[in-house]
Amino acid sequence: MKIQALPQSIINPALKVRDDIKSDFVLKALILANDGTGPLTITKLTYGLVALNQLVKEIVYPGDALTERLEDGYQQIVSNDPWILKSMLGSSIRWRPEVMSKTRVLQPGQEAVLLNEYFIAVAAQPIDAVEIRVQYQQNGIEASERLVLPVTDYHTRNAYTFPLKGVWQVSGNYDFYFGHRTHYALEFSIDMEKLNNDGMLKWKDAMANEDFVSYGQQVFAIGDGEVVDCFNDAHWRILFHDDFADKEKRRMLKQMEEQVGRMPLQYGNYVVLKHAHGEYSVYAHMIEGSVAVQKGNHVRQGDVLGRVGNVGFSTGPHLHFHLMDGPDVYSARGLPCHFTNLMDCRRNPLSLIQQEYTLVMAKP
Structure with a gap:
């Protein structure tokens, strides 16, 4: 299995909330591709929110919940016109509706997508990484793939004034x-x-x-x-x-x-x-x-x-x-x-x- 994320690094404009930090960010797209020789079934998707190498929060999508998210992603890709897709997801990924699956079962060469996964966590430190783990079965073997995305704040590079008075x-x-x-x-x-x-x-x-x-x-x-x-x-x-x-x-x-x-x-x-x-x-x-x-x-x-x-x-x-x-x-x-x-x-x-x-x- 191959995992691709958009963006490959996430912006988190952390907000001070009393003695803690609120992290609020979004993963625009997660693409799961079957690059193997046989069909595979995705069994579980787990997001781990990490701060200073400590797990702060975990979000798990098992069977039916994952199927619902994959079907929603499929429908958005196949039903939106190219301008809307480009606006929603940028142009770094070439979307191919003809090879997309709306279920957890992927035939060789097929892809599935989850769109707009929102994350909120309140902790002593801002979230600085998202660990993504996908578990699946293929050719009678249990397997998993892992991807870690950095999460950082962003400060403008120039001094700007408000556009209105x-x-x-x-x-x-x-x-x-x-x-x-x-x-x-x-x-x-x-x-x-x-x-x-x-x-x-x-x-x-x-x-x-x-x-x-x-x-x-x-x-x-x-x-x-x-x-x-x-x-x-x-x-x-x-x-x-x-x-x-x-x-x-x-x-x-x-x-x-x-x-x-x-x-x-x-x-x-x-x-x-x-x-x-x-x-x-x-x-x-x-x-x-x-x-x-x-x-x-x-x-x-x-x-x-x-x-x-x-x-x-x-x-x-x-x-x-x-x-x-x-x-x-x-x-x-x-x-x-x-x-x-x-x-x-x-x-x-x-x-x-x-x-x-x-x-x-x-x-x-």
């Missing part, structure tokens, strides 16, 4: 498991909506864009960089689940994608900046015509890039932002982004946003 509510954070975090490049993405003077997020049905406090707010470069991609002509707004569920709308969206590309379709008007040390920042859903830069421009920290809008895959006016390790949002890896000028609602310094619906204020 004033008080904002942050959502879609990495501790919300069913949004951005299911995607490889978007794992540490955040969406930001501005609060009004009463500290409220005003929302009602059929509100005009201009009635939202967020709409039209200036978006700033988090650091010095080069514009490696941008778009400024998007006027469309797409409700992803509703519009893609309609066959005729899906056909129209496919035509739009062929004309403008997937990135503008999804992110509307956006800017991608290349910073020093291999980090890239993304700013999305901005107002049509508001993007103030062009590809190839060099910007300084604090330069205006555009204005908060409501285009692309957007449910309301907000800024989508994330940091990644490459220029392509469909293949790069998402990274946590630390800021130098943030405060929480108690005016305490805040570097990394680690909780859903955190209220933040950017210092001048």
Whole structure:
């Protein structure tokens, strides 16, 4: 048997919780391949969470539970279009639905996959390794394979300032498991909506864009960089689940994608900046015509890039932002982004946003 993991090293933005450390991280994909000459049956999968060579927590998938996870992985691979798969899982693995199994039995050359395994552990030390052990039967023999993945924290290589001014509510954070975090490049993405003077997020049905406090707010470069991609002509707004569920709308969206590309379709008007040390920042859903830069421009920290809008895959006016390790949002890896000028609602310094619906204020 051959085991392959994505990613091969895991980012764990450890959080101090009183006297302990909370580790919260995800293994995007685990691929189990039968590279032998006879069929094999996977009998058990075990994840061991380790800190300083000590086992902190163990997660075990025996027969039926493992079958359920493998079937779920199979369905996600065979039912999603290539863009969604690339966004969810990057481009380092070539997915081959034709050789995938949805059961614990793998014929020679077949593969099975588990997707988005989330881990949480609270201990005196942060988790620094995941030990993966797969037990199986093949040709009448009990056997096992083992893989150890390093788990590390990540600190941004540059000093960044928040891309907005004033008080904002942050959502879609990495501790919300069913949004951005299911995607490889978007794992540490955040969406930001501005609060009004009463500290409220005003929302009602059929509100005009201009009635939202967020709409039209200036978006700033988090650091010095080069514009490696941008778009400024998007006027469309797409409700992803509703519009893609309609066959005729899906056909129209496919035509739009062929004309403008997937990135503008999804992110509307956006800017991608290349910073020093291999980090890239993304700013999305901005107002049509508001993007103030062009590809190839060099910007300084604090330069205006555009204005908060409501285009692309957007449910309301907000800024989508994330940091990644490459220029392509469909293949790069998402990274946590630390800021130098943030405060929480108690005016305490805040570097990394680690909780859903955190209220933040950017210092001048």
